[in-house]
Amino acid sequence: MDASDTYSRRRLLRTGTGAAAGLAAAGATGTAGAQGSAYEGYLEDEGTWGGETVDATGMAEVTVRVGAQGNGGNLAFDPPAMVVEPGTTIIWEWTGEGGGHNVVSEAGNFESDIYEQAGETFEYTFEEAGVEQYFCSPHKPQGMKGVVAVGEDNAEGDVVPFGAQPDFGGYLDDVPGFEGGAAPRRGQEEVGVDVGAGDDGFLFDPVAIHVDAGTTVVWE
Numbered sequence: 001m002d003a004s005d006t007y008s009r010r011r012l013l014r015t016g017t018g019a020a021a022g023l024a025a026a027g028a029t030g031t032a033g034a035q036g037s038a039y040e041g042y043l044e045d046e047g048t049w050g051g052e053t054v055d056a057t058g059m060a061e062v063t064v065r066v067g068a069q070g071n072g073g074n075l076a077f078d079p080p081a082m083v084v085e086p087g088t089t090i091i092w093e094w095t096g097e098g099g100g101h102n103v104v105s106e107a108g109n110f111e112s113d114i115y116e117q118a119g120e121t122f123e124y125t126f127e128e129a130g131v132e133q134y135f136c137s138p139h140k141p142q143g144m145k146g147v148v149a150v151g152e153d154n155a156e157g158d159v160v161p162f163g164a165q166p167d168f169g170g171y172l173d174d175v176p177g178f179e180g181g182a183a184p185r186r187g188q189e190e191v192g193v194d195v196g197a198g199d200d201g202f203l204f205d206p207v208a209i210h211v212d213a214g215t216t217v218v219w220e
Helices: 137-142
Strands: 007-011 023-026 052-055 061-070 073-078 081-084 088-094 120-126 130-135 145-150 158-161 190-197 203-205 208-211 216-219
Touching (some): 061 190
Parallel strands (some): 052 158
Antiparallel strands (some): 007 120, 061 073, 190 203
16 A cells, blocks of 8 residues: 555435344355465454455445444454455444444554444545555454455455345345345354344344354344
């Protein structure tokens, strides 16, 4: 990354209500990513990462949720690892859960302010191939970290394309904020889902999850 990379912050106002709905899907793995440790063990203490990298190649903008359920609270980025093409803009969007969070590049390429309110956003455009490691400074000790692999050769583990996500047949179309796909939670024996999330307390968080067969889901 160089100084020409730009970022900006913007506010989003979300309105509307809807029925609470949620799904858990157990499915097959995607294609294999880079062998070895492309992420240098950075996500080993990140409690929601099960070895999958979400494939967002071909997308101009991708959203990562800040303050998703994980790491003993709403202390996770969702998804924690994704692969994009050079020129892609990542938009981090705050859920309003888990206290104040920020987004900080380990390499010093970007740093957001600390926000608590739902709907706050921060964005950064990744121009060069490589692996970007980032974290939330208040909650890094709890494992609130993420990785963006820029270029398919830099992805680690199973690469799960958005197109391979379960098809919910429109069941979740009326859930506020649901944009399709399922939060990756494979590789974990037990996964938590918050009950009563959202501004009105009428949502499950995450709304949809992708788990291995035999995983225990705990609604709390």
